[in-house]
Amino acid sequence: VESLFVESTKSSPYVHFDPQLHVLEIRGESYPENAAKFYAPMFAWLEEYFASVDNDQSIEVNMEIVYFNSSSSKVFMNFFELLQDAVVAGKNVVVNWRCHEDNETALECGEEFMEDLQNLTFNLIEIPGD
Amino acid sequence: MCNDSIFSKEEEVIRESEEILTSSEFLENSLAIHYAKLLERYKKLFSQTRRIIRMSDMMQQELNLLSEKLERLSTVDELTEVGNRRAFDDLFLKEWLRACRRTESISLLLIDIDYFKNYNDLHGHLEGDSCLRMVAGAIRSSLKRPEDFVARFGGEEFIVVLPSTDVAGALKVAEKIHLKVAGLVIENPGSSVSGRLTVSIGAAATIPCRTMDRMLLLAASDQALYKAKNQGRNRTCVDDVQASPSSL
Numbered sequence: 605v606e607s608l609f610v611e612s613t614k615s616s617p618y619v620h621f622d623p624q625l626h627v628l629e630i631r632g633e634s635y636p637e638n639a640a641k642f643y644a645p646m647f648a649w650l651e652e653y654f655a656s657v658d659n660d661q662s663i664e665v666n667m668e669i670v671y672f673n674s675s676s677s678k679v680f681m682n683f684f685e686l687l688q689d690a691v692v693a694g695k696n697v698v699v700n701w702r703c704h705e706d707n708e709t710a711l712e713c714g715e716e717f718m719e720d721l722q723n724l725t726f727n728l729i730e731i732p733g734d
Numbered sequence: 735m736c737n738d739s740i741f742s743k744e745e746e747v748i749r750e751s752e753e754i755l756t757s758s759e760f761l762e763n764s765l766a767i768h769y770a771k772l773l774e775r776y777k778k779l780f781s782q783t784r785r786i787i788r789m790s791d792m793m794q795q796e797l798n799l800l801s802e803k804l805e806r807l808s809t810v811d812e813l814t815e816v817g818n819r820r821a822f823d824d825l826f827l828k829e830w831l832r833a834c835r836r837t838e839s840i841s842l843l844l845i846d847i848d849y850f851k852n853y854n855d856l857h858g859h860l861e862g863d864s865c866l867r868m869v870a871g872a873i874r875s876s877l878k879r880p881e882d883f884v885a886r887f888g889g890e891e892f893i894v895v896l897p898s899t900d901v902a903g904a905l906k907v908a909e910k911i912h913l914k915v916a917g918l919v920i921e922n923p924g925s926s927v928s929g930r931l932t933v934s935i936g937a938a939a940t941i942p943c944r945t946m947d948r949m950l951l952l953a954a955s956d957q958a959l960y961k962a963k964n965q966g967r968n969r970t971c972v973d974d975v976q977a978s979p980s981s982l
Contacts, residue, residue: 671793674786674789677785677786709793712789712792714792720782720785
């Protein structure tokens with residue numbers, strides 16, 4: 605599986621899925637015109653990736669989303685469910701939901717995502733302000 | 735139950751489904767387990783929908799706060815906290831059109847602090863800033879009606895829009911402003927007027943019509959301000975609106 609790399613735009617995040625380091629990163633803002641279409645290549649990539657990695661592989665998911673629209677939040681839920689399935693299948697997945705300590709909304713949203721999940725390690729990480 | 739919930743219909747679906755699933759006729763049914771699973775999936779998706787809406791509301795709330803902040807930043811003069819030039823442009827246009835529709839008088843007061851440069855040179859720019867804030871406050875407190883509006887027009891110039899006001903009314907407000915500024919008792923030794931801080935005011939009023947350029951009223955207040963300066967400052971002068979925009 606080759607790494608997946610998508611440059612950020614004003615309305616869509618930077619995406620870097622690295623199959624060598626087993627680190628998946630999504631950073632930036634997410635309100636693409638069509639969230640399903642924008643994230644479709646990432647889901648396709650994940651399917652291929654999970655099929656290729658060993659069952660006990662540790663995988664780190666880093667998300668730092670400053671702002672996202674409702675469609676993106678549904679996509680993220682689907683994404684987390686996919687990760688949950690991977691955990692059930694034996695993989696060791698950790699999600700780090702990163703946000704600035706003064707961004708209360710992003711923190712609360714992280715909590716909402718976390719409460720919706722079982723089986724998946726979901727860390728809320730506050731980045732100290734400068 | 736839960737009449738205040740926006741999801742009362744969804745909750746009703748869940749309640750009715752559970753009643754059916756636990757009813758005696760359905761307990762015997764071999765399909766019951768499949769329906770029960772479907773119901774569980776629906777409950778899960780429904781709870782996600784609630785989360786999505788909660789998050790969306792939070793995001794929207796934050797955007798609203800941000801938009802209020804931006805609105806303030808784009809219309810308020812940071813130093814003096816009265817309107818800025820853009821706010822004046824928007825409001826003047828709105829009030830001008832309203833005056834046209836109602837065939838009512840509208841007035842402008844263009845206010846300039848006398849010998850402000852000397853004040854600044856003597857006391858420094860920080861004191862100058864504080865002086866601008868005090869004068870802005872004095873002007874604002876001279877305006878009584880909610881529709882009266884003051885903006886910072888330039889460095890030490892302020893402009894007041896007085897809707898539904900003729901020359902006589904405008905002169906009354908101008909007089910009040912002179913008194914309020916005098917009441918601040920700010921020493922200005924560099925002023926040849928009185929040794930205290932004073933302002934000069936150019937007043938202009940008109941009953942506008944649709945074919946008239948509103949800049950004519952602004953030009954008239956500007957001319958009037960020149961007159962006030964030339965006649966010795968610390969006073970209000972009036973200028974008539976010219977028929978043609980030759981003064982611009």
